[in-house]
Amino acid sequence: MADLEFQIPKYREYPEVPALQPGAMAHSRPHVASEKIQEALGFQGKLDDDWQATHDKAIAKFGELLGKYRSLKVFMDACVHCGSCTDKCHYFIGTSDPKNMPVARQELMRSVYRRYFTLAGKLFPGLVGAKDLTRELLDEWYSYFWQCSECRRCSVFCPYGIDTAEVTMAARHILDTVGYGQKYSNEIIGKVFKIGNNLGLPGPALEDTLQGLEEDVKEDTGVDVKYPLDAQGAEVLLVTPSADFFAEPHIESLIGYGKVFHAAGISWTFSSYASEAGNFGLFDGSYETMRKVALRIRQAALELGVKRIVVGECGHAWRVAYAFWNTLNGIGAGANDPFAIELQKQLDPRYPQPSHICEFTWDLIQQGRLKFDKEANDHRVITFHDSCNVARASRMGGYPGGQFDIPRNIIKAVANNFVEMAPETIREVTFCCGGGGGILTDELIEARVKGAFPRMEALQQVVEKHGVNFMATICAICKAQFTKVLPYYGFNMRLVGGVHQLVSTAIRLGNEH
Amino acid sequence: MTTFFAILFYLAFAILVVGLAYKIYDFARTPAPLSIPTTPAPTTTTGVAFRMAREVVLFESLFKGNLWIWLFGWMFHMGLFLVLIRHLRYFVSDVPAWLVFIQPFGKYAAFMMVAGLGGLWARRFLVERIRYITTPSDHLWLALLIGIGITGAGMTFVSHVDVVAVKIFFLGLMRFDIQPLPEHPALYIHLILVALLMILFPFSKLLHAPGVFFSPTRNQADTPREKRHLAPWAAQIEKS
Structure with missing residues (x-):
């Protein structure tokens, strides 16, 4: 591991929540699917040269999904930013990047929802955290929605059952639709x-x-x-x-x-x-x-x-x-x-x-x-x-x-x-391995290694204690x-x-x- | 002022009812095409009703997630619930015995409510993660609710208002017979804030209240192998 470009998280003596490091994983991006891969799945081959066209297609698809999936519609409306999910994601625990907190990951999409689909967001975007969909924001979607393994751990702790997996799926579907698919998953589906x-x-x-x-x-x-x-x-x-x-x-x-x-x-x-x-x-x-x-x-x-x-x-x-x-x-x-x-x-x-x-x-x-x-x-x-x-x-x-x-x-x-490993890491509240949900590709190795951290920590304990x-x-x-x-x-x-x-x-x- | 408040409350009530009805209709008409309860999940409708009841009354998931948020959140909501029940007396001519019984609980629940809100607000400043996800509107909601709580408690415990007149005003509103509202600054502020809450409710994160009942991860029974679950738009795909 001599050529390692990132640090492996250190085992904690007490399960403290890490201090935030904004942008720590902003560079993490999977390879983009080629036109051939995209088209084999019936998706647009690549992003339009004209941003407005991409923008309009993304918003149109978003609207379509809101009409087809009650989960997405309710989850966009129901979050109160209570914070219960904030320390539950293995990617957050392993990377300290605040955008890997489930609510913040959802917010990448919810901010767009508010701007285009709610009165409050149309009238007072700054007040309610609504944002225009820009190229930069779409890139952030691509980065952070490919740092979610759709493991549903956050949904266990949400008072409204908001499941980030549903939000991630919708965001990825929109990305696919506008020609911004992920190579690993889409190549495999092909x-x-x-x-x-x-x-x-x-x-x-x-x-x-x-x-x-x-x-x-x-x-x-x-x-x-x-x-x-x-x-x-x-x-x-x-x-x-x-x-x-x-x-x-x-x-x-x-x-x-x-x-x-x-x-x-x-x-x-x-x-x-x-x-x-x-x-x-x-x-x-x-x-x-x-x-x-x-x-x-x-x-x-x-x-x-x-x-x-x-x-x-x-x-x-x-x-x-x-x-x-x-x-x-x-x-x-x-x-x-x-x-x-x-x-x-x-x-x-x-x-x-x-x-x-x-x-x-x-x-x-x-x-x-x-x-x-x-x-x-x-x-x-x-x-x-x-x-x-x-x-x-x-x-x-x-x-x-x-x-x-x-x-x-x-x-x-x-x-x-x-x-058994520690009770807070198994059964209903088990931690994802860090590679699920379309993350199991070499270029995402940093997210994978860091995302595995909570499981490795629990494993280390039983290795030490029970061999x-x-x-x-x-x-x-x-x-x-x-x-x-x-x-x-x-x-x-x-x-x-x-x-x-x-x-x-x-x-x-x-x-x- | 009486006319102003009469119009304000007719308007607020209309927006709240129509807005909420529309949102509930919107949630209800949107299909849930796949079976996605967060498991382990109940396998019967009765089981789902119990799960939902635990979620709504005890905040079960939040309890698993974070004890501080649960404590403050539960204090606020239960306080608010008791306070709301107590306020029913302003809308019925003859106050039934159980409502009389609840009166002292409802009065002191205001403190629980405000304390809970204070705790929630403190977390928005003190906990880095929550500070990060807080939007200006999150602060404003807490300010609004605390404002309602303090002006309300103020009228109960500090500077009394002619509650009989207030009751006559609201009973009048319900019969389209406008009666004078007592002049009292705390009352004015209290009522304006309440009307504001009613007006903003259908457009805000307060939609978590109806939303939780429509959350597929909580309201679905875990029976995908026993029952075929097919949304109308998905059934169309099968026909093509």
């Missing part, structure tokens, strides 16, 4: 449209990878665990983030998924057409993009004739699957329209659709259909990092909070050494982000891994069941 997954892995490459995996597992365990692709008539379609197919440590969990299916004797398959659980359409909140990505899973499910749809370890993917799929592509229940009924009559109503892989595994464990050698994980002292979108935007199991208990239950069923050497998590972005940032804080990058990696280590594959 790959999904064209090939079917975020990494652009075509079907044959996927097949090769899975074959290699079968050989590795056979060599490792002596058992023929299958990793099927496009298996017609399988019981379960598993949709997982494409990083699981090749990235470390993601692939260890993918190996674990296959072992669970094998041990339970349930037929399953991946789809080469829908080989991605992630849905980056969430990051700019574009309903059409999100729907188009989600429809691939609908089509794969219909074609393969599966009865159940299970989603692999991924945070925002699980949010979209759990909370939005029923709306976007009809995977769910309770529909009365032909579009959704077509799919819903095919799916087995005895199971929640979609199910999280942790719900699936935990259900099997409770039925006694999986056996484990827990001692196989004895070399590990494990803690669990709640991924933000799983924690605050979704659920698992039949009761609120199941999303916290089920992964922990699995860990405790497959391993002996489990400890934790494995932080389990159920999100592809968390895994990639921690692998990258752990070394900045002096940890081994292999300290992070998946819950099904632990399952994989301990599961019995023989004929015990």
